[in-house]
Amino acid sequence: MIQQYLHAYSYIAIFALVGLLYVVVVLTVSRLLAPHRPSKEKSHPYECGLVPVGEPWGQLNIRYYVFALLFVLFDVETVFMYPWAVVFRDMGWSAFLEMFSFIVIIALGLIYAWKKNVLRWV
């Protein structure tokens, strides 16, 4: 069990390492082969050929934040459902009903957000 676990995760570490090596290698090769001639015009931020107006790092609408907030909450709820999904077949009706009430509570939250028009984009 432990052996299999360590074997599996050493694979993950090695895949991360190989990915990293690949990115480093292609960037180095490109650095050696590609020209490097920076100029003032080239380094302008792209704005359809015009001189950029204003500061791009501006303020954005709060609706993005609200969606992120909802996402985190529902994400936590989904995470609770995974261990349940793995075992509930052997656990009988009690586990099913517990999760059913959990899902009903999630659904209540979703319906509330819907009714309050938070899920509306425009």
Added chain:
Amino acid sequence: MQLVIFFVLAAITTVAGIIMVSADNIARSIYSHVLALLGIAGIYLLLYAEFMAGVQVLVYAGGVSIMLLFALMLTKPAKGVIRALDHPRRVPAFITAVVLFGLLSFSIFQAKWPLKVEPSRVMTPEVIGKSMFADYVLPFEIVSVILLVALIGAVVIGVKGREDTDDEE
């Protein structure tokens, strides 16, 4: 081998944490926060708690940091640098930090940790699921109510934000 990996991960986590609190560029601070969280996920993996590591990456590194980045977009930073965060009262802050650190490490060393975890036991999702629905039913249902409360809070913020801001994208 595992000890070496632990120290590497701990070093990554600590350095990322220090960068996170000391960087005066908020975006960089958030990204080093992500790195610190990934280091902690690695430590979970070393403790054979793979599901916890997954949750750490999915919810914290993925979800919470996206939320932080969106919060950053809500502010009006000049090039992401917020000087106002650099508060002048450094000495009291330092003393508070040292006292907190002392208290926490004292209680960590004092606490009697249950050290009876069998080293051959991997915390698979099956184990977690079984104990969740056998021993921890009530906490689980309370969690669902807490999440619902948080959700209602998020919706209230959303409704308020919609009234306050004009549409701009």
Added chain:
Amino acid sequence: MLSLGSQFLVALGMLIGILIILLASMWLERKALAHFQFRLGPMRTGYHGLLQPIADAMKMVVKEMSVPEGVDVILYKTAPFIVFIPAFMVMAVIPFTATIKAADLNMGIFYVMAVLSISTIGYMMAGWSSHNKYSLLGCMRSIGQFVSYELPMGLSVLAVVMMAGTLNLNSIAQAQSCNWNIFRWYIFKQPLAFIIFFIALNAEICRVPFDLPEAESELVAGFHVEYSGMRFALLLMAEYVGLFTLTSICTTLFLGGWYGPPVLPGLVWFFLKTFSLIFILFWTRATLPRVRADQLMSLGWKVLMPAALINVVITGLLIMLKVY
């Protein structure tokens, strides 16, 4: 059990494999799109343009990587790493056949969801550090899209996990083992979950009709406007790696992985199914126009999310009643 050295070789083999798949799917996409529009597509480099992607790759390597002024240099240069590496790391858990696979994780599908969420952080990094309005809007949109489609995707996966009783991708594929009786595939038992998963997959890899983050007619190219040369190529490659890995996950979850009627070997079945899904994505791209931002959000939150929740409940009931 393999030694670390042979594990490294396996990973290297997977890298070379994915690079070939990537070039092949780029060629296939250009050809498919061209034929959908009564064009021929690339014809000059090699037989029917077969060498075109290699020529493109060589061009990318020798182009200048310019760094525009005003960018946050550290984040700008790190972003391609954070986008590409997680996309590649998903390859580690895909079971191509019973024997051709790398890591056999207990939490296979959960690992995939977790790693994909790190890629998103990379997109955010690329878009924000570029110091450009189009990049910023592009990355905000891509995160908004990810946030809205990750949940239906996770819930549709949950229905499959309930059927198989495991998170391990290898065991999920084995639960659908079949010879001629392909009705053991979960697509026939979980059609709704498959549809939700496929739409969410399309949105997560930001392809038409969900290509708002890169909408070239309004945002030029989205979060990678300011990237050039090899850095741009890495972002592009990560997209195609994501296309392949996610469709392979879809094959494993719903189409029985490498199992099929025993007229073809398992690996051929796997690639046949995966590339059929990829082809459907190209077909969608050639057919549908881009959706609006509000349509995108309401599809995710008001249609797919409730549908996925109801699907989970119905699946649970059917399993409790011993129908499945």
